[in-house]
Amino acid sequence: MEFRTLIIIMMSAALVNNFVLIQFLGICPFLGVSKQLKSATGMSIAVIFVMLLATAVTWPITIFLLQPNGIGFLQTIVFVLTIAALVQLVEITLKRFMPALYSVLGVYLPLMATNCAILAVVLLNINNEHSFVESLVNSLGAGLGFLLAMVIFSGIQEHLENADPPACMRGLPIALFSVAILSLAFFGFTGVVENLFG
Amino acid sequence: MAPHRKHTAGCTPLAIPVPAEVHIPMSMHSGAPANLIVGVGDSVTVGQLIGEAATRVCSPVHASVSGQIKRIDTYDPLTGAPAVSVRIASDGEQTLWEGLTPSPVTNLAEFLAAVQASGVVGLGGAGYPTAPKLTLKEGTKLDYILINGAECEPYITSDTRTMVDHTADVWAGALLLKEYLGPKNVVICIENNKPEAIQKLEALCAGVQGMRVHVLPSLYPQGERKVLVYNVTGRIVPEGARLTDVGCIVINCTTVAVIAQYIRTGLPLVSRCVTVDGSAVKHPQNVIAPIGTPIRNLFEFCGGLKDDVKKIILGGPMMGAAVPSLDVPVVKVTSAILALSGRDAEAPTPSACIKCGRCVAQCPMNLMPSFIEDAFERKKVELLRTHKVNLCVECGCCAYLCPSKRPLAQVMTLSKKLLWGE
Amino acid sequence: MTRMIVSFAPHIRERVTTSRIMLDVIIALCPAFIAAVLIFGPRAALVTGVCVASCVFFEWAYQKLLKKTITVGDFSAVITGMLLAFNLPVGIPLWQAIFGSGVAIILVKQLFGGIGKNFANPAITARIVMFISFPAAMATWAPIPVDAISSATPLELIQRGDLAALPGMWDMFIGTRMGSLGETSALALLIGGIYLLARRVITWHIPVAFIGTVFVLTALLGIQPTFQLFAGGLLLGAIFMATDYPTSPQTRTGRIIFGIGCGVLTVIIRAWGAYPEGVSFAILFMNVLVPFINKLTMTKPLGGIKKKP
């Protein structure tokens, strides 16, 4: 598990099959939160934090508790419960210690409980039989990919405010077309990570 | 950048016949309007005080013709704004006011009193009363007095004619400023498309310590005060500070000449050299007109207007204001009146901004007009503040260059209003 | 009494108009068009004609449908059509070219509000959509009359590693090599570029920064730097595509950063990416970053003081 494969895992999770733009995970917050740069970065950092925390908690539970006893099918319930609890924990701590960030993010924190990206990362770590460090790195890569897509898309959203699409296209449709063009740009990275580090 | 079209540079100014009636507003300068001290029916003579200064930043108003006061209006019929103005029916004699006595000046206080009494204001177009501008706070050290002979607006040549015909007055005024305000050096800034003026003033400056002529490339907006200070002295006037905070004063060359004339003859600012030009004027030339003369008389003196005239402009084509009627009077700051016809007058219909960046590259104050226009259309006050639209000097370069013919200059003024919450 | 026109200062305007600028770009594209017809035969003219016609038609139809002012007169659709055609191999089936024009004009430009409001370059995005949608058609370079030239572009040859089959430098410069319509003849593109610079339609910052970065990086990586300059769509991309007004930054420093970014990404994709040609992906990715570059390189107003928030 030397350093090179870790880099591959992270870079491919962040760039090549980016969670939002290529694997369609976490689209709801991605479209909802990225109106300004501040809330986009705030949300992404919170997502990265919760992803890492969730991986750190759920991986040992599955490996040491669920799988040896053959009740692997329970993993969905357990994962969802832990993620929901973690999100609630993060919200309480944020409200207490960082009210500024909470005011920006307050509405979107509960949303992370129903965020596909976090549960997906955790499930993927288990399905791909990553080791503990590998799954942590994979979550970090997924989170960074989410951050990258969010930050870039917040730039486009601010640009979209000056655009005037037809009446029925305003809001969600024009955002979706912009995401389509953005994901086109990400196609360029296919193959780069393997050749670069492979 | 803009074409110069200085057709009337060669014509020496001719005095127009005395108008039948003059219409003198009390507020011909920036600052509070003057208080009227005459009533309907009083008879006045040329140079007699009819409006005294109300506050510190104000300048007195003098009658420019001898005759009887016909009517006093309390509002401006064109804009509807409250504005006191006097209509004087002239008797044609132009008898001078008997109180006109040359007032020799010995110290700074007397000099400033003379400048205030002469009723002179910044004749470059700003119209800020000159006396309060020259009274400096204690301890401000003055490195430069820049006498602004740049006159970069196309068509206008009245400053050029003043520097060529009244070189002695300009020179005397400069000496007065040097003596009483004590700047390290007095620089007369002239654009290189005025060779005659440069040659005359350089002859006078030769050998005099601390006085020199600075020849500038003729590029619009060279004559803008912050741009002039930067180009001549390299100093940048910070946001919100006045020019005196960087040790400079910019004063128009005609203003300096009028100060010198007042001290020499005692005659206040009652008439003014106005360039009459444009594609709809039959014989473009420079004229000397009493203040308050309706511009109709000036156009008739210059052979009248062609019949396809479509636009009348007070001031230059880059910063001047288009007016709807010919009864608007000549005021202290009117340096030119233009009449444009046909294609020149047509205001092009704007098309969508293609973000070509020409306005960003050209703005003398380094602003970003296309982004400011986007922010203005979305009413984003915070973004206007970060783009510092308050630093815009409304020179019109961005709108001049725009290939999509977008009204950027008007957007800038409206953005400033939006920023200041009007 | 005639009613005077009253409008805000300034009352005189420079003669240049948007359609005048676009006409200059079309003139600059003509040498490349002539070279394409000479090298690839009459079908090149057919493909370009179809692209231009469909782009203009889509723009006209869209604006007619939504009752907007018809702006076909500013030739911007014509330019998008020509640039798209120059990015396609000569053997491209016409229905795919029409689909590409539809994507370029409707999806990327008009949906966002017409000229000036789009954030991605229409021609580049359409090329990528077609590159991904029709991989086979976009990779057959041989024109219908198959002649001596081997049917793989220089970049594909480099990627496959058989450097022997690479055409000579002179062929690369003149353009008698495999590649899409407009990108092969370096000579024609350079003539167009110089014309645009002379007419001050584009500034030198983006092309020089873009081509310079590619040259330097390929030299460092040791993969035939001079060869890479003329290969692929670099010249066409740097001179005509990256300098597209609404999708490139407006300040000088912003344009240099944009150029360098495009160069770096192009080399990354060319050296390690799965696709042989990286110019279009690089330009699209940098287009997406333009809002940030504009924010980063805001000009410092004369005398503006950074107010503490």
Add this chain to the structure above:
Amino acid sequence: MNMIVIAILSVTTIAAILAAVLCIASRVMAVEVDERLQTIKDCLPGSNCGACGYPGCEGYAVALLSGDGIGANLCPPGGAVLVAQLSEILGVTAENVAQSIAVVRCMGDRDAQQTKMEYKGIETCKAAKQLFGGAGACAFGCMGYGDCQVVCPSDAVCMENGLARISPARCTGCTLCVKACPNQLITMESTSIATAVLCNTIEKGAIVRKKCSYGCIACGKCVRECPSNSIIMKHNLAQIDYETCTGCGRCVEVCITHCIQPLRPIQEPVAMESEATLV
């Protein structure tokens, strides 16, 4: 069999641990927020018009909660419904809200008003005001470029032939249009008044007659004819004193330039819903 037992056991233990962590955390880091602030904010119309005198609805909600006797009836757009809700939340007695509507004091549309120029600047009233007030001859009249229409949250303003018309049914009295008009043409009048002088000029009659066919030429007929002589002539403009005005409509009949107009059909009672004549 034991797999089911293990499953139940493991899930309950995990749930219990998480529940414990949450309880401790919520107790340790509790932050109380006045719940009512949110509910009040939900009731307010959210048009941030400032008619209540506070910076937007958020400001008004915070002021209401600060409890120093702020009236619950300061929000005209909210109307009586809102007053009831607020007073019930705050436990305050519900007074009625002073209902008022906006009136455009001008009749000079493109046909009535002469044009003094070809206006070629930006088509908004604020921009036209800079350039001698747009195409209309009367500098005090309605420029017709629709700044009030753009800003009205309940789109009660319609531009008819270059003149702003406000329909009393839709106007919620939020005063946003009053601030938007550069000529201060729009004034707030209580819904109970009958007629209004729809002109705003201070120019003499002779000049007004040349500029606009509906303008008030200060002839004084309405002053003489008014039974409760509640009309006075000030600055060449008729002004109605609404305390003494009985709403008889006599002035409407006598006014020779039809500058005085009824706000609603006189005989019809004050009906808010109907799209009344014009204003």
Add this chain to the structure above:
Amino acid sequence: MSKLSIFMKGIIKENPVLVFALGICPALAVSSQAVNAVGMGLATTFVLLCTNTVISLLRKVIPDKVRIPCYIVLTAAFVTITQLIVKAYVHPLYLALGIFLPLITVNCIIMARAEIFAKKNRLFDSVIDALGMGLGFTLALLAIASIREIFGNGTWFGIELPVLAEHNISIFMLAPGGFIAFGILVAIANKVSNGRAAKLKESGCARCPAATACGKGGAA
């Protein structure tokens, strides 16, 4: 609310995917094949049906403060059941859906319907609402999937289409095509409900998918 209107509401007027933009992740991810889309739709409908019935039965029992965690546990349980059923009986669908089958638990639609409808109405209404919403979801998925498959692959439910088979535009099978197809459909939905949906989207809270679940402050 008549029974029929509850049912029809879910399909057009308040289609969870096109109007409220809920459950976009599965909608885009799985809709490259029409068969998978219908499979996903039915699975979600089944889970929605079970959760709605149980919640509306227990609506008096569940304390309000702890309602969200209970909903999550219920949904997770039913999803695991469906996962096992699908794995056992329809194995190819299981392989096709991949990780999106367990992701139904975090699908916002289920939480939304539980919060808005199930906890306030009787069993029979909740069941109809669940069916309506489920059908709405499936139809939306089917629409997206058919656009993508017809243009992208030239086939529909695997059947070769005459003309389109040779002229397929394969980008519709990939991510950008998914976004474009979904964007077109949302635009059509906006047009049909002439902007009511658009207005709804603009106001902040309705925009956030979890608005129904979070209930302002009382987080999960």
